[in-house]
Amino acid sequence: MIIAGEASGDLHGAALIDELLKIDPQLEISGIGGDKMIKSGLKKIYHISEMSFLGFVEVIKHLPFIKKVKANLINHVQIEGIKTVVLIDYPGFNLSIAKSFYKLGVKNIYYISPQIWAWGKGRIKKKKKLLIE
Secondary structure, eight states, X not given: OEEEOSHHHHHHHHHHHHHHHHHOTTOOOEEEEOHHHHHHTOEEEEEGGGGOOOHHHHHXXXXXXHHHHXXXXXXXXXXXXXXXXXXXXXXXXXXXXXXXXXXXXXXXXXXXXXXXXXXOTTHHHXXXXXXXX
């Protein structure tokens, strides 16, 4: 599974999918991405356009949807037996869901991790515990 929530993540995710499929063309990759990731072979669970919330008020307004997305992704991981999730930037959502995946024994790989200076040094401990970078 790969989760990207922004246009830049879609671009990097598409390149990653292209390379992974060169290694193993039978690999099935699902998750959240945009048109570029979908074109590269992502089996879309949600499109990044559904996840684009700017600002605190927008996030609060969409909390029920965000919780639904998180529950659906956790369910998908359990049903499909997914063992590794690649998280691309998008720290507000990805760090939150990484905690849930970690509790399920899923390996979280942060590809293009958010900058510590921009998101607070308190996240270092959380990242160190939950992620493989």
